[in-house]
Amino acid sequence: MNTFSLPPLAALGEMIPFAGMLIGVIAIITPFVFVIAIVAINHLNARRKAELHHETIRLALEKGQPLPPELLNPPVAVEPKTKISDRKSGLILIAVGIGLYFFFSGMAEMGIPAGVRWISLIPGLIGVALLINWFFEKDGAKNDKS
Numbered sequence: 001m002n003t004f005s006l007p008p009l010a011a012l013g014e015m016i017p018f019a020g021m022l023i024g025v026i027a028i029i030t031p032f033v034f035v036i037a038i039v040a041i042n043h044l045n046a047r048r049k050a051e052l053h054h055e056t057i058r059l060a061l062e063k064g065q066p067l068p069p070e071l072l073n074p075p076v077a078v079e080p081k082t083k084i085s086d087r088k089s090g091l092i093l094i095a096v097g098i099g100l101y102f103f104f105s106g107m108a109e110m111g112i113p114a115g116v117r118w119i120s121l122i123p124g125l126i127g128v129a130l131l132i133n134w135f136f137e138k139d140g141a142k143n144d145k146s
Contacts, residue, residue: 086137090130097124 060067100120108114 086130086134090127090134093123093127093130095127097121097127100124 057067057071060071097120100123101117104112104117104120105114108117
């Protein structure tokens with residue numbers, strides 16, 4: 001007798017005729033459950049932080065301590081968002097396209113059709129479009145400052 005056989009699992013298909021469908025449903029629902037869980041955890045953390053902030057203010061008022069303005073209106077740390085350079089993204093995508101072209105060209109010897117290498121045009125041409133966009137935005141920014 002094979003010690004690695006699992007008769008209970010083999011019989012599971014007979015016991016639950018919709019086991020295959022159940023696996024598919026679980027596979028579809030799982031990503032949505034994870035997204036909801038992440039949002040719920042972030043909400044609970046923000047709520048707990050607000051509760052602690054209010055508790056600190058309440059305790060200070062009960063003890064008669066003066067409240068600093070930073071405690072009532074905390075400064076908002078707004079960092080200017082740096083715009084992702086279209087030039088950098090475009091050059092990266094062109095390099096990815098070139099790399100894919102050579103990869104698929106080398107795979108042609110292994111039985112993969114040679115026409116597959118033209119798939120590398122997708123990231124390559126997106127990179128070219130980003131470079132063109134960067135060029136026009138760069139000129140537009142110079143004209144706006146004048």
